[in-house]
Amino acid sequence: MGEKILGREDFLKAIAEALQPLDYVYGMWQCGSSAFKRVDQWSDIDIVVDADDHKVRDVFPTIDKALEALAAIEISYECPQPMSEGAYQKVYKLEGISRFMVIEVCVVKHSGSEKFLQREIHGEVLVHFDKENLTEVKPIDEEKFYAQLNTRLENVEKLFNIYVLIKFLHSNA
Template sequence: MMAENKLQREQIIKAVVNALEPFSYVHALWQGGAAAFGRVDQWSDIDFMVIADWESIPRVFETVETAIEKLVGFDLIFDVPQPTSHGFFQKFYRLRQASPFLLIDLAVGDLEKPDKFLEPEIHGNPIVHFDRKNIIASQPLDREKFKQNMLMALERAKVRLDIFQLFFDKEYNRGNYLDAFDFYFNFALSGLLAVLRMKHSPYHYTFRSKYANYDLPPEVVKRLEELYFVKGPEDLKAKYRQVKEWFAKAVLEVE
């Protein structure tokens, strides 16, 4: 299966590159995601990043869709609503004659977009197919700015958990365990994970659980997994206490 997926993957990549490279309004095409971190396996999708002239962005999607339809076809498209949090136009394609895991994630931005997700410390080393304007080499990480942003995020995480922690208690005391779990998962655990990333993999502190198995020490991952899986109300209450204690300790270690 892996060999078959690799062949399909290479064919799809070649088709997309050949479709876009002839057009002067497409300035750069590269792969991010698993490919940029050297972790492609049989479950990996294909993350295409494109920089094009603003007025030609719709044509980029049309060109890629024509190439995909001709090669393997697609039976479902998810068009990420605008405006996106990252500033790209983005669509996901499920392919008809390929592994269901071999989704295409196509993100297209324009030359004026300031953050093109190219800092290697954060996004890995892009697999560059073409780059007419030296775009990919022109976005080094501003380490001082990054550090300041991370410290501000740390302060926000501290205040957020401190001021809202009673939300868990009041919903738990009311017997509203779904609401209590929602706070546990979306506030307490997410805050803990962000701070642990600041400690162990600071360049990915905004990545939530993505790449956690690669970025965090195995013993940290194992302990987090135990906190993520809750057996019932009593277990939820006990684990919420553990999360708060670990969070406080991790904050001191980062500070």
């Protein structure tokens, strides 16, 4: 008999089955390529998990164990600070799995307002479990969204210009 080839659904199922019984985890859903129905051989897995505020980082060891039951973790990286307010991220690459099959897990604080559910930004999220109707999608405030987007673009442009100047000064030194 041949070895079973592990795929997206195997990893998602293992993570969901490990997290759902925990009383401090309230939901798990996918965004990214899955939510936009654009999964292909280059797609990663983007997962959001909602957990008690004081237990956010406790979710990662549970996920580690669930993934290690399927394949060894080749490398992982836990962001040292929140990627956005109340959201912590860890990225996994497993041994023997496509180099594109990276698993990105974002754990959000239960009390936090950002759940990455805006349809226009994150697609039609695929819910694995939701204990408190957290994944009810609310309409986006377009005015606020575009104001934030413009601010972000201005900040990126300023940062880019700083690095262009540094490169110019360095190359002419």
